[in-house]
Amino acid sequence: MPRPRSAQVSLEDTPFYHCVSRTVRRAFLCGIDHYFLLINMGQSFEHRRGWVEQRLLRLSRVFAIDIAAYAVMSNHLHVVLRIDAETAQAWSSNEVVHQWHQLFKGTLLTQKFAKGEPIAGYELDSLNDTIAEYRRRLLDISWFMRALNEPIARQANKEDNCTGPLLYEIAGRAL
Known part of the structure; x- marks a missing residue:
């Protein structure tokens, strides 16, 4: 199996x-x-x-x-x-989002982050979770x-x- x-x-x-x-x-x-x-x-x-x-x-x-x-x-x-894995772990949050957006659209929040627009405090946990998920996917x-x-x-x-x-x-x- x-x-x-x-x-x-x-x-x-x-x-x-x-x-x-x-x-x-x-x-x-x-x-x-x-x-x-x-x-x-x-x-x-x-x-x-x-x-x-x-x-x-x-x-x-x-x-x-x-x-x-x-x-x-x-x-x-x-x-x-x-x-x-070492390269992916060395990427900053900006680099992870940039890498992901080269192939995929991302979320509205990651698009906002990529443009350098301000992120509200209540959005940070969601953004960090999404970036962590993108980092895992870029190794998958x-x-x-x-x-x-x-x-x-x-x-x-x-x-x-x-x-x-x-x-x-x-x-x-x-x-």
């Missing part, structure tokens, strides 16, 4: 983790689709490899997670990640993989004129 990631990730043991995401509905992540060769004339999806590479580079600048290695295959991808493999897979699926779905997931994570283990 699969164990939740929280039971699998132990930064005390190792900061390195191998994750795999696989496509659904016989979709091609990249390469030439020979399955529908007669219908699509062997449509090439090789340009999607660039989508994955660009997204990985962007995520490595936002999360406190480094990419040690990756491989983009025709119907799945492998990513070896290194969680950098699940959030990293979500931020990798969802935008790629949206682009591919637009291109394929369909809806639904394209990639789902099938494995994650310590190295």
